[in-house]
Amino acid sequence: MFDEERSAEVVAASFAGTPDPRLRQVMTSLVQHLHAFVKDVELTEEEWGVAIDFLTRTGQLSDEVRQEFILLSDVLGVSMLVETINHRTGGTSTESTVLGPFHMVESPVRDLGADIALDGKGTPCLVSGRVTGPDGEPLPGAAVDVWQTNEDGFYDVQQPGVQPAGNLRGMFTADEQGRFWFRSVVPRWYPIPDDGPVGQLLAATGRHPNRPAHLHFIVAAPGHRPVTTHVFVADSPYLDSDAVFGVKESLVRPVHEVDDPARAAEVGLPNPFCTLTFDLSLLRAGQEPPATNPGGRSR
Amino acid sequence: MFDEERSAEVVAASFAGTPDPRLRQVMTSLVQHLHAFVKDVELTEEEWGVAIDFLTRTGQLSDEVRQEFILLSDVLGVSMLVETINHRTGGTSTESTVLGPFHMVESPVRDLGADIALDGKGTPCLVSGRVTGPDGEPLPGAAVDVWQTNEDGFYDVQQPGVQPAGNLRGMFTADEQGRFWFRSVVPRWYPIPDDGPVGQLLAATGRHPNRPAHLHFIVAAPGHRPVTTHVFVADSPYLDSDAVFGVKESLVRPVHEVDDPARAAEVGLPNPFCTLTFDLSLLRAGQEPPATNPGGRSR
Structure with a gap:
C-alpha cells in the first residue's frame, strides 16, 4: 500500500x-x-492545481498549426536534449539542433542561385556552402532544404495571405563538388509564439521569448546520415539566451558585407551585399557516432 | 550554451x-x-513525439465534467503523494486520502439516520461512527459530508437523469457526543473513466482501472483541521491494487452482517442488514502535525 x-x-x-x-x-x-x-x-495542493490547469490549457491551445506542448518542451530544454542525445556527433560532423514547428510544408524545388526572398524585403544575402562526407569528400547531389523567417520575424505558414506561399523556403541540389548557393535575406531574431500558457510561464519567470537569427537546414545525401540543423548569425541578439536553447557554438557563422560590383552582378544582387557561408559534413549511414556519453554518466 | x-x-x-x-x-x-x-x-525522438501527442490529447479531453490530467496525476500516484505530503498526521489522527473528481456538487443536508440510497438498489448498510479531537474528546456538531457510488459503480453526477440528484450523498451534523449514523448501501468497487488517454496508458501497461469499494468523507469541526478521506471496505477486490493508490491500512474497516430484527426495525432497515463503523479523529487547528518527513530525507 x-x-x-x-x-x-x-x-x-x-x-x-x-x-x-x-x-x-x-x-x-x-x-x-x-x-x-x-x-x-514539497508541492502544495494549490501548486498542484495550478500545474493541472496549466497542462490542461497547454493541451487545449494545440491544433494543426499551433503545438503548445512542443513549445513547452522547447522552453524547458527537453526538445534540445532529446535532439542532442539522438544525434551525437562527437565533433566529427555538423551538429544538429531542433527542427522547430515550422517545417510543416514541403520546400519548393529551386535551382542553385535562385532567390528565395519572394517578398523582396530585408537585406540581400548570398548563402553558400559545401556538403562533404566524414573525410572531407564532396557529396555531389546532396539535398539541401532551407527555411527561415522574413524580415518581420514570421515564417510563411504563420502569415498566409500576407507572405507568398514558399517565401524563404527552398529545396536545392548540390552540384558535382557538393556546393550549394542561393539568394536570400539576412535572417533576423524573432519571438516564439508567447500568447499562450508557455508565454505566461516565460513572463512569470522573467524570461524573454526570443530566438537569435538563424536559417534552418535539413541536408541529406545517399549513403549518409541526414542532419537537421541551423546556421546562427554571429553577433545576433539573444545568441546567448535562445528561448529554446538551440544554439551550439559550432553552428555560429559571421555575415560579411561585400562591396564588389562585378561579383554582385554575377550573383544577381545589388551592390553591396552580404554573404553567409555554412559548410556541412555528414556521417556515413551505419557509421557509429561516438558511443560515449559526453557527461560520463555511468550506464 | x-x-x-x-x-x-x-x-x-x-x-x-x-x-x-x-x-x-x-x-x-x-x-x-x-x-x-x-x-x-535516453528518450528517442519517436517516444518524445508519442509523449507530446499523449499530453495534448489528455488536455483536449478535459472539460467541466471530465479532468483527464487529474486522472493522469492519480494513476501516477502524484495526487496521493501531494495529498500525503500536505496532510501528515504522524498517526495521531485520521489519515487523509485523495478527494477524487466527484465532489463537484454540495451534498444535501440530511438528518442523522436518513437513508442516502435514493435509488433503492444495493445491500442495505448502517454507516456510523464518532468524531473526536486528538485526545479522544467528542466533537459535538461536527460536519460529516459523505458520498459514494451506487450499486452500478457510478456517482450521481455521472448519470444525470438515471440516478436521482443527491443520490448517495449527505451532509450530516454529529450529535452532542460526536456521533453520526445514516442508512446507505454497501459500497462497491468501480473503474475510473478509462476511455481516454489515461485508459490507454493503463491498458498498455497491463494495469486495471479499478478502485476498491469505499465511501468518501470530509469531516470538519470548529477549531480543528478538517480531514478529506475514505473508509475502505475490508476484503474488497482491488484493495491491494487501487488504480489511484488511495488505500491506507488505517482506513480499512470490515462490513458486518447483523441478524437482529429489533435493531433492524429500530434503524429502519430490513433484517438482516450490514454495518460499517468508522470513527474519525481530528487534529486541533494550529496543532502542528509531525514535522519529520517519514522518509528521513535531508531537507
Whole structure:
C-alpha cells in the first residue's frame, strides 16, 4: 500500500507487468523522477492545481498549426536534449539542433542561385556552402532544404495571405563538388509564439521569448546520415539566451558585407551585399557516432 | 550554451531571474528532474513525439465534467503523494486520502439516520461512527459530508437523469457526543473513466482501472483541521491494487452482517442488514502535525 516514503517504489511496482520492456523502463523511470520532484519541492495542493490547469490549457491551445506542448518542451530544454542525445556527433560532423514547428510544408524545388526572398524585403544575402562526407569528400547531389523567417520575424505558414506561399523556403541540389548557393535575406531574431500558457510561464519567470537569427537546414545525401540543423548569425541578439536553447557554438557563422560590383552582378544582387557561408559534413549511414556519453554518466 | 552534459544546469540558469523565489525553486527542481529522466532512459525522438501527442490529447479531453490530467496525476500516484505530503498526521489522527473528481456538487443536508440510497438498489448498510479531537474528546456538531457510488459503480453526477440528484450523498451534523449514523448501501468497487488517454496508458501497461469499494468523507469541526478521506471496505477486490493508490491500512474497516430484527426495525432497515463503523479523529487547528518527513530525507 501507499506511504510517503515508499511512494515511487509502490507506483513503479504497478507498472511491473507492462508487456513491452521499453515502456516498462520508461514508466518506471518517469515515476521515480516525478515523485522525487514532488518530494524535493514539497508541492502544495494549490501548486498542484495550478500545474493541472496549466497542462490542461497547454493541451487545449494545440491544433494543426499551433503545438503548445512542443513549445513547452522547447522552453524547458527537453526538445534540445532529446535532439542532442539522438544525434551525437562527437565533433566529427555538423551538429544538429531542433527542427522547430515550422517545417510543416514541403520546400519548393529551386535551382542553385535562385532567390528565395519572394517578398523582396530585408537585406540581400548570398548563402553558400559545401556538403562533404566524414573525410572531407564532396557529396555531389546532396539535398539541401532551407527555411527561415522574413524580415518581420514570421515564417510563411504563420502569415498566409500576407507572405507568398514558399517565401524563404527552398529545396536545392548540390552540384558535382557538393556546393550549394542561393539568394536570400539576412535572417533576423524573432519571438516564439508567447500568447499562450508557455508565454505566461516565460513572463512569470522573467524570461524573454526570443530566438537569435538563424536559417534552418535539413541536408541529406545517399549513403549518409541526414542532419537537421541551423546556421546562427554571429553577433545576433539573444545568441546567448535562445528561448529554446538551440544554439551550439559550432553552428555560429559571421555575415560579411561585400562591396564588389562585378561579383554582385554575377550573383544577381545589388551592390553591396552580404554573404553567409555554412559548410556541412555528414556521417556515413551505419557509421557509429561516438558511443560515449559526453557527461560520463555511468550506464 | 547548451550541451548534453550541462543541459539541466543551462536550462535551470534561464530561470535564475524568476522574481518569485518559490516559483524559481519549483522550476529549477522540475528542470533537474525532467532532464535526469530524459537522460536516464535516453528518450528517442519517436517516444518524445508519442509523449507530446499523449499530453495534448489528455488536455483536449478535459472539460467541466471530465479532468483527464487529474486522472493522469492519480494513476501516477502524484495526487496521493501531494495529498500525503500536505496532510501528515504522524498517526495521531485520521489519515487523509485523495478527494477524487466527484465532489463537484454540495451534498444535501440530511438528518442523522436518513437513508442516502435514493435509488433503492444495493445491500442495505448502517454507516456510523464518532468524531473526536486528538485526545479522544467528542466533537459535538461536527460536519460529516459523505458520498459514494451506487450499486452500478457510478456517482450521481455521472448519470444525470438515471440516478436521482443527491443520490448517495449527505451532509450530516454529529450529535452532542460526536456521533453520526445514516442508512446507505454497501459500497462497491468501480473503474475510473478509462476511455481516454489515461485508459490507454493503463491498458498498455497491463494495469486495471479499478478502485476498491469505499465511501468518501470530509469531516470538519470548529477549531480543528478538517480531514478529506475514505473508509475502505475490508476484503474488497482491488484493495491491494487501487488504480489511484488511495488505500491506507488505517482506513480499512470490515462490513458486518447483523441478524437482529429489533435493531433492524429500530434503524429502519430490513433484517438482516450490514454495518460499517468508522470513527474519525481530528487534529486541533494550529496543532502542528509531525514535522519529520517519514522518509528521513535531508531537507
